[in-house]
Amino acid sequence: MKQALTDLQARDLQHVWHPCSQMKDYEQFPPIVIKSGEGVWLYDENGNRYLDAVSSWWVNLFGHANKRISQALSEQAFTLEHVIFANFTHEPAVKVAEKLVALTPPGLNKVFFADNGSASIEVALKMSFQYHMQTGKTQKKRFLALTDAYHGETLGALSVGGVDLYNEVYQPLLLDTVRAQGPDCFRCPFQDKPDSCQAQCIHYIEKELEAHHEGITAIIIEPLIQAAAGMKMYPALYLKKLRELCTSYDVHLIADEVAVGFGRTGTLFACEQAGISPDFMCLSKGLTGGYLPLSVVLTTDEIYDAFYDEYGTMKAFLHSHSYTGNTLACRVALEVLTMFEEEDYIELVQQKGDVMRKLAIEAFSHLPYVGEYRQIGLVGAIELVADLLSKEPLPGEERIGYQIYQRALAKGLLIRPLGNILYFMPPYVISEEEMRFMIETTRQTIETFFAEREEKVCSSDQQHSLL
Ligand SMILES: Cc1ncc(COP(=O)(O)O)c(C=O)c1O
Known part of the structure; x- marks a missing residue:
C-alpha cells in the first residue's frame, strides 16, 4: 500500500535521484526526511527517531551534531x-x-x-x-x-x-x-x-x-x-x-x-x-x-x-x-x-566492542538462518543463510535483507544491510543501553520476519495440496 507523501518527500521525488537505489522502490518506500541528529540518533520530520547503526555509511565516529566539531x-x-x-x-x-x-x-x-x-x-x-x-x-x-x-x-x-x-x-x-x-x-x-x-x-x-x-x-x-x-x-x-x-x-x-x-x-x-x-x-x-x-x-x-x-x-x-x-x-x-x-577512543572502541560481541552472541547464536555472527572492533555482521550446515545463501531475489531493513526502520533502527548480511557499525559514542536496543531490535526483527515467512510458505503449501 502506498503511503501518503509529505510535502518534502513529494518534492524530493520530483527532482532528486538517490544513490545506490532503484528509484522505483521509492514509490512504496519514500525517502525519510531527516531534520536533525544528536549522538547516535536521527530525527525525522514527524518526530520519529532512528538509531544510526551504520554511522551514515560508515563515516560518523563521535555522533551527529557533535558540539565540539x-x-x-x-x-x-x-x-x-x-x-x-x-x-x-x-x-x-x-x-x-x-x-x-x-x-x-x-x-x-x-x-x-x-x-x-x-x-x-x-x-x-x-x-x-x-x-x-x-x-x-x-x-x-x-x-x-x-x-x-x-x-x-x-x-x-x-x-x-x-x-x-x-x-x-x-x-x-x-x-x-x-x-x-x-x-x-x-x-x-x-x-x-x-x-x-x-x-x-x-x-x-x-x-x-x-x-x-x-x-x-x-x-x-x-x-x-x-x-x-x-x-x-x-x-x-x-x-x-x-x-x-x-x-x-x-x-x-x-x-x-x-x-x-x-x-x-x-x-x-x-x-x-x-x-x-x-x-x-x-x-x-x-x-x-x-x-x-x-x-x-x-x-x-x-x-x-x-x-x-x-x-x-x-x-x-x-x-x-x-x-x-x-x-x-x-x-x-x-x-x-x-x-x-x-581521549583514548581506541580503548573505548575495544570496550564497547566487547559489550557488543557479548550481547550479539547471546542474541543471535541460536537464531534460525543466522549462519554466523562475526566482529572486529566496532564492526559486527550477521550472515543470513538458507541452510546452516551447507551455508547456502538465501535467494537474492527475495531481498530479505532489504525487507528486514524496512521492518527495523519502523521500529526506530537504521541497519542498511549488504544483501543478506546485516551489520552494525555504530558511532563510537553509542551507549550500552543503545547497543542493547540495536541488538534486541535486530533480533526481534529477524525472528518475526522468518516466522512470518515460514507461515507464508506453509499456507501456500497447504493451498497447493488442496488444489
Ligand atoms: C573500502 C572503501 N574504499 C573506498 C570507498 C569509496 O569511498 P567514497 O564513497 O567516499 O567514494 C569506500 C566506500 O564505501 C570503501 O568502503
Missing part, C-alpha cells in the same frame, strides 16, 4: 572556507598532514589531499603507475585486486573492485586488472578457523604474482574487512604475508583504509594489527568524523622523490580536484585527530 567548523567558516591548494596552503591542512604522518605506520611521510574515498583510490593507482613509468619499470601497467573487493565507484576504483553488483555493466570500460581470489573465512576453502589459520589462502595471490608480477604495479586491498562485500573479515596474518609478497615481487601495496581507518577495527589503523606499512594508505570517511568529504593518500619519501625534479622533466603528479585540501574539511579533520589524541 560543529563549533570548530563554525569558527573556521567565518575565517576561511576554501582556497586553491596549488601554490597555497593553510594551517589546518599542514596540521592534519603532520598529525597523520605521526599517527600512521612508519614510513608514510607525504600526504596528498583529495575529496572523497574513490578519489583517493584514483590518486593511489595513478601515483603507483606513474612512479613505475618514471623509474624505468614501464612494463608495470596492471593492478592486482581481490575478488569481493570494493574501492569505490569511479572507473579506476571499479576496475579494482570485485563486487559484480557494481561492476558488471561497466566491464567494457574498466582497466584490465589481474584478479586473485580473496579470503573467505566463513566459507573457507581450506576449512580453517580464523583464530588458528595460517592464511593459506594468500596462495591465490602468490600464484598470480608468480605469473604476472613483472607487469603488476600495485596490489590494492581493504585491510582486515572487505566491507561492501558483506563485512567479510580475515586475520591480520594474511596482511603480513601480503606485505612480504609485495616486497619480494617488487609490487606496491595500497592499503585502502577508507572504511576501516580511525579506530573501527580496534586499532587506529587496521594495518597496525599486522605490523605492516603499506606503500600507499588511502583514508577518508572517519577522517572528518562524518562531517565533510575529505580524503588523503599517504605515501613514502621514495615514491615522492620519483616525482621530484625540474619542471621540464614532466615528472610532477598533475592531479587535482577543485576542493582538494578544503579548509573547512581540514579544520574538522584536525578537530577529529585532536580528539583521538586527547
